[in-house]
Amino acid sequence: MKSFTHKNIRVEFESTGGIESCYILPDFKVAFDTGKCPDALIDIPVVFLSHGHLDHASGISYYFSQRSLRKLNPGTIYVPKSVQKPLSKITRLWQDIEEFDYKCDVAGIEVGDKIEIKKDLHVMSVRANHRVSAFGYVILKTTKKLKKQYLHLSGRQIARLKEHEDIFEIVEIPIFAYSGDSTIEIIRENELMRNAAVLFMECTYIDEKRNVERARKWGHTHLDEIISEANLFKNEKVVLVHLSRRYSPRYMQSVLNRRLTEEQKKRFVYVD
Secondary structure, eight states: OEEEEETTEEEEEEEEBTTEEEEEETTTTEEEOOTTOOGGGTTOSEEEOOOOOHHHHTTHHHHHHHHHHTTOOOOEEEEEGGGHHHHHHHHHHHHHHHTOOOOOOEEEEOTTOEEEEETTEEEEEEEOOSSSSOEEEEEEEEEEEEOGGGTTSOHHHHHHHTTTSOOEEEEEEEEEEEOOSOOTHHHHTOHHHHHOSEEEEEOOBOSTTSOHHHHHHTTOOBHHHHHHTGGGOOOSEEEEEOOBTTSOHHHHHHHHHHHSOHHHHTTEEOOO
């Protein structure tokens, strides 16, 4: 698997357009998409599915089967509500084929739903723009922040005030985002995606042989769009993923080296 780390965010992943997509954040015990279910995914208790295409979702039944065989708790896969029933039916059929009942929880969610994964962490679904019903996801960290009107106070004054006044507000900070498969609209329309510390952004096509029009027709994003709207991305790091298998990693790196500015190269990266 590939590996990426930025500050306290570590991601282990498989990512080739049309072949396999699975992104695991082991320190948060959460993952996005199952791909074919790499072994590292089986220990992750919570998975969020972006959509039902096989390169993103084919490992669902294997995930549940392996967790049952290893006597782990069932695990939960959150999926767009529109595919909950067919995916549940698939897992039921595989249990019939294996003649083995494995515990599973395929939970349907809607756009804007927030699921708690830790006391101060939630995952929120956002609408993606793909050929089928699809979501992107943002991990939000909840924290307390001093209200604006008290920012000028000294530490001693704040200590006195907080004993009898509510001087803090609860804020949600986007620390990680995953676009899933989507056109560039997922960035244009979602401030949280644009502001997440780390964004895993699909970039399926990267040259004129598969142009922007073709990318949009199939519900994907082209590198041309990312570069032309680079000012939208406020992320500390943007990891370009879901590269079409027609491109080699070496070719991808050469295109990025040629087309990105030196400043952009510090933030927009491709992991070989």
